[in-house]
Amino acid sequence: xxxxxxxxxxxxxxxxxxxxxxxxxxxxxxxxxxFTTLSSELPAKIDRITVKEGDRFKEGQPLVVFDCTIQRAQxxxxxxxxxxAEKSKSVHKRLLELNSTGSLEAEKSxxxxxxxxxxxxxxxxxxxxxxxxxxxxxxxxxxxARAHQYIQAGQPILDILDDSALDAEFIVPSNWGQGLKxxxxxxxxxxEVRKTYPAKLGRKGAKVDAVSHSVKMIAEIRGDxxxxxxxxxxxxxxxPP
Numbered sequence: 001x002x003x004x005x006x007x008x009x010x011x012x013x014x015x016x017x018x019x020x021x022x023x024x025x026x027x028x029x030x031x032x033x034x035f036t037t038l039s040s041e042l043p044a045k046i047d048r049i050t051v052k053e054g055d056r057f058k059e060g061q062p063l064v065v066f067d068c069t070i071q072r073a074q075x076x077x078x079x080x081x082x083x084x085a086e087k088s089k090s091v092h093k094r095l096l097e098l099n100s101t102g103s104l105e106a107e108k109s110x111x112x113x114x115x116x117x118x119x120x121x122x123x124x125x126x127x128x129x130x131x132x133x134x135x136x137x138x139x140x141x142x143x144x145a146r147a148h149q150y151i152q153a154g155q156p157i158l159d160i161l162d163d164s165a166l167d168a169e170f171i172v173p174s175n176w177g178q179g180l181k182x183x184x185x186x187x188x189x190x191x192e193v194r195k196t197y198p199a200k201l202g203r204k205g206a207k208v209d210a211v212s213h214s215v216k217m218i219a220e221i222r223g224d225x226x227x228x229x230x231x232x233x234x235x236x237x238x239x240p241p
Contacts, residue, residue, distance in 0.1 A: 143158055186198075
């Protein structure tokens with residue numbers, strides 16, 4: 001999802017869409033503010049994937065469900081072991097009160113119950129990974145695995161993004177860096193829709209490219225613009241600082 005403009009100093013050109021002819025423009029690419037690759041946290045077989053490429057989803061919606069038959073059986077076993085350990089602890093506590101058992105046996109029953117509780121917590125943690133839910137609302141960019149496929153932990157399954165908030169990334173000559181101020185407004189002309197949109201400079205790159213003497217800038221486009229998509233390209237319309 002990184003910008004593909006390269007580290008070349010942008011050339012100035014004539015503006016489209018009825019903008020003044022001598023105002024310079026700079027190549028820009030739209031990127032999603034939130035985007036990620038979802039992967040499994042455990043080795044398992046995919047039971048089902050609930051979305052397809054291009055589908056929209058809500059935050060918290062299950063996107064991938066794994067076949068966790070073995071993991072759930074282990075959880076049931078851990079529950080049973082804990083129940084038995086708690087009962088043994090209770091019995092030994094009562095026997096100790098009646099001076100019918102030694103303190104060592106009673107202490108061991110307490111330790112056994114604690115170990116059983118820890119194993120249950122571990123089993124619960126594993127089974128909680130049996131589904132991947134959406135970390136934010138958005139759309140599916142690419143599906144990298146299929147239902148019934150066995151995957152390893154960390155293997156990519158879905159690329160997703162939130163297209164409700166977009167940034168515009170562009171490169172400027174390094175000698176512009178001090179003149180451009182965070183918060184200043186500008187216009188973004190998007191080629192695919194042949195429209196311009198208001199934006200403001202949100203962040204400036206942390207370093208200057210020593211070869212091209214250029215620096216990356218990130219402008220924020222905020223508003224309800226359903227026609228815009230990550231990956232669209234265009235130009236920044238602004239005068240040199």
